[in-house]
Amino acid sequence: MTTLMKRMGLAALVAGAAAMASPASAADTIKIGSSLAITGPASFLGDPEAKTLELYVKKINEAGGVNGKQLELVVYDDGANANKARTFATRLVEDDGIVAMIGGSSTGATMAMIPVFEDAGIPFISLAGAVVIVDPVKPFVFKTPHTDKMACEKIFEDMKAKGIAKVGMISGTGGFGKSMHGQCLGVAGNYGIEIVADETYGPKDSDMTPQLTNIKSAPGLQAVVNPGFGQGPAIVTRNFKQLGFDVPLYQSHGVASKSFIELAGDAAEGVRLPASALLVAEKLPDSDPQKAVVTGYKAAYEEATGQPVSTFGGHAYDGLMMLVEAMQRAGSEDPQAIRDELEKTSGFMGTAGVVNMSPSDHLGLDLTAFRMLEIRDGDWVLAD
């Protein structure tokens, strides 16, 4: 009864909003919303995410759509500003009448939008990193990227295997770096890692040699970790080489795009990082079950945009595909039904790894989804 009324109300709302906004759209399309950091400090996340969504919605529609209906994508640019994101979330729910939401490039924007979708009962697949998005679990909120905590664990696991114990950290003070910094401090002890130097840099800083100079003089230093995204890690990597460190440098999954290697240049040689298989698509053995998905996405994205693939766009791909499969399984576009099916996602093969959702896990990835990569000769290779 209540769902029926909700549905009717929603249908009325969709119809009303659609009539007001664009006369072309009708009830035979499925509206999917998105608010991404297409510009601003996190645009290197939002830009490929938006391009991926647009590309694949087009592909899906050309292939006949979902449940016999065409998808309609509504994308807004929140510039990673939480207040703007919140407004767009309201607009998507109230005016655009979407049935599901993908995006929120940054954790701050995602957290600000969550109440809107929880209140409206619309499934929300976030593309942001921090673990707080799905921990504790919220009924309508899901996310596709690996958490920063998993990245820390993967890095420390690799260090432990190499007998590294004394580690210096240099973290960005943006949301990503700050959050991962905290997670890494939290789990370091589990791997017998001691943080012997702890420095930070601002999101727009252009020189990190002072911080790295301090790290270099930390006694017994065996490795350096750099949680952060954007141009910061590229500059850290260059400064790292400039100062002539003789220990390994670990980056995070926040630099998992080809542009990092281009920006860091020679200095990127030997840098290790945890990332999804997407970056080494061609190098995967044919037996790898993920190979088909990642090579397919990579080829499609690079052909359509002319830009090298990044894992960030991959997260948007995973979110969209999971959503489409959930709608197909549900056989309807009812938000509640989509949510229920999303939660039942099992064995989904995405660019980030195999996803197995459950009522207590709205991420569904485990550590095996991460591969440890190393940069050699200007390209990613599997480290193990």
Place this chain on the structure above:
Amino acid sequence: MRALLAHRLAAPVAIALIVVALAFVLPSNFYLRVAALVWISALAVIGLNLLMGFAGQVSLGHAGFFGLGAYAVAVLPAQFSLHPLLALLAGALVCGLIAFVVGRPILRLKGHYLAVATLGFGILIAMAIANESWLTGGPDGMPVSRLTLFGWRVRGASTWYWITGALLVLGAWLAVNLVASPTGRALRALHDSEVAARVAGVDVAHYKLIVFVISAVYASVAGSALALVNGFVTPDSANFIHSIELVTMVVLGGMGSVFGSLVGAAILVVLPQVLTTFHDYEHLLLGLMMMVIMIVLRSGIVPSLAALIRRTRP
């Protein structure tokens, strides 16, 4: 008609009428939310306009006070289980005190030097908010507990529309009262000629400080309101870009015009929503419109249009 427009209460009455009238026109919660954001920004802009437009003192750091107000209603209830309303008042008090303490040395500076000093001060606050994660949740922000009044949970776009609208009308009313009072005359006097104001007996440093404190309290209350509406705060509310936005709203709408504050806020809040249809060209158009408005209506929209009307219809 002209006498009506010149009346002291013209601006708050007009604002009140707009708030009431729009409530019947706006078609959905989204529009109500955008309107509430306009009311909140306009409140902060009225405060800043008292400082900039009436007293002639620039502040490029007002988002700092806005952010402190926002974080007051986030942090105080979370850490000390203070009621959000008390937290709002505490935030306003703290902002007033901080403004009082830093205002004295800062306001001795003039013009661009004052601008850079307030800029630095605002950046210090923004940095503290972004970096002290143990208290503020860091760059990713923190949730704000829902406002409860006498057991009733305040929620829903239309409720917030009315609450923020009422706050704005109150703010506008207080502002026009102040402007028309002996204090307001002293402020406007020191804007035009500090030395003449001093000769007339105006303690210029004291009055600059008073208006700085008042404008800080306006910003703080507006920040608290935004945090309560959103149920979530991030350091964006305190950063430099937001300070610049507030100043731009003051100048676009018109320095020294209370009603202009609403117009300036409305333009910068609504325009990005309209421009979303232009996707990649959004920022290009925003910058272009700012330039064109300022070139054509160089005293700000409201004062320039008012002058135009006076000239054409004597």
Place this chain on the structure above:
Amino acid sequence: MSILKVEEIGIAFGGVKAVDNVSFSVEAGTVFSIIGPNGAGKTTLFNLVSGVYRPRRGRVILQGEDVTGLEPNRLARCGLSRTFQNLQVFFRMTALENVMVGRHLKERRGLLAHLLALPSTARQNRESAEIARQLLERVGLAEYAETPASAMPYGALKRLEIARALAAEPQVLLLDEPAAGCNPVETEEIETLIRRIADEGMTVVLVEHDMKLVMRISDRVHVLEQGQTLTEGRADEVRANPKVIEAYLGTHGTREASLALG
């Protein structure tokens, strides 16, 4: 009894002594003029007396109290007010509001009452406006009451400054070239005004270039040259002093001075 006394006052800007060791004393209820060629330091002396500049040496004594280096707003409390050679009008306010600002020290100031527009504030505003209106009438500007100062003619602004200064009900009024740039009719109006002010018992200290005006209304005249006192005396004494005629009045001035005497 001397109401204003200046003792050995001096200031220098970048090594140049703008005012050096100047002393004078003004009797209550008189008109005291300071004259001298351009750049003699007249306005600087005014700025020192009115607290706009802080003197490097010397003292200013107002009604028996040492007020040297006090801020202008403190001096205003002590009963000193002034006008400016370069207009310092509040251009964004109406003529009436300009004069109301002059009432500042006489107004009740409670911030809360002002914010809430309590009846006391409304009463205060009415009272100040009433007095300001009378003052505007007195200086002949009643018609401009609601006009923004930016739209008023130059001569009117000069008188507006006087009205604003009078609003503070000072004991000592410093007028810095009140007739500069005014036409003969306006000058005469200002002269009448100054006379009436002095007749009411207010002390007027005047800096003025119009010799006719100075000679006609001054009780005493103090002559400055290059920052230093040249002489001081009654108007007729000063006019007759050959040093003054030579150093300041010059050939051109002699004719003016004699014309002024009639």
Place this chain on the structure above:
Amino acid sequence: MPDFLQFCVSGLTVGAVYALVALGFTIIYNASDVVNFAQGEFVMIGGMTTVFITAAGVPLHFAIPAAILAAMVIGLLLHRLAIEPARGASAVTLIIITIGASIFLRGGAQIVFDKQFHSLPAFSGDTPVMIGGAAVLPQSFWVLGGAAVIVALLWFFFNRTLLGKAVLATAANRLAARLVGINTSFVVGFSFVLSAAIGAIAGILVAPITLTSYDIGALLALKGFAAAMLGGMGNPLGAIVGGLAVGLLEALGAGYISSTYKDAIAFIVILAVLFVLPGGFFGRASTERV
């Protein structure tokens, strides 16, 4: 000691860029009283245009002059289309126009170029030179040397050429300059072109070290403005000292006190300096003329 040297090299390199931005602020401010917040956009245009022209296959030594020229044209357009039509408007109005211009230029750059970060190859390789234990990139010498050459050329221009003297005269007294026959509108336009060129050169020199993207301008404008005020607005020497001081403060602050609050340290020092010297290092204390 090597640490200290390393911090100083870092601070001076970044500071040289702040100094050049501050110099651009100063030149325009002196000629027109306009505080041009689009100054940072010139730095961006210089770097990004060079990146995209070289990416199109043009050799660096052709790309650089072309990028500088592009910035100069945009500087001229900014003056002719946005500043000149608003002549006589209040200082605040003009500032908002330049802020609008910076948003416009940034919005244009994200369409003309892209939203990615880019780098230029270092002019003389990436192998650090060791000086007293500090590792210095050859590009740092380019930045510092480039800044020094610009300053020397500007000194020559202002003191030895007729046009330079006309600019100085306009800065000193616009009305008087107009009365002696100087076309002040041309001088103001010229100051925009000159500032644009300086900004663009800074953007090109530093791109191999700090990378560049469409939105680096706002931060540079902020730091450059603070540097100009620290030195004393309107004083070219002050701009350079202020810029280098802000750069050094950030680097030494990050090295010795707290990397998290290094920007805060720079601003605290600026505030402290202004409380003691309300006109910055070289600003004249203004006496009221009444």
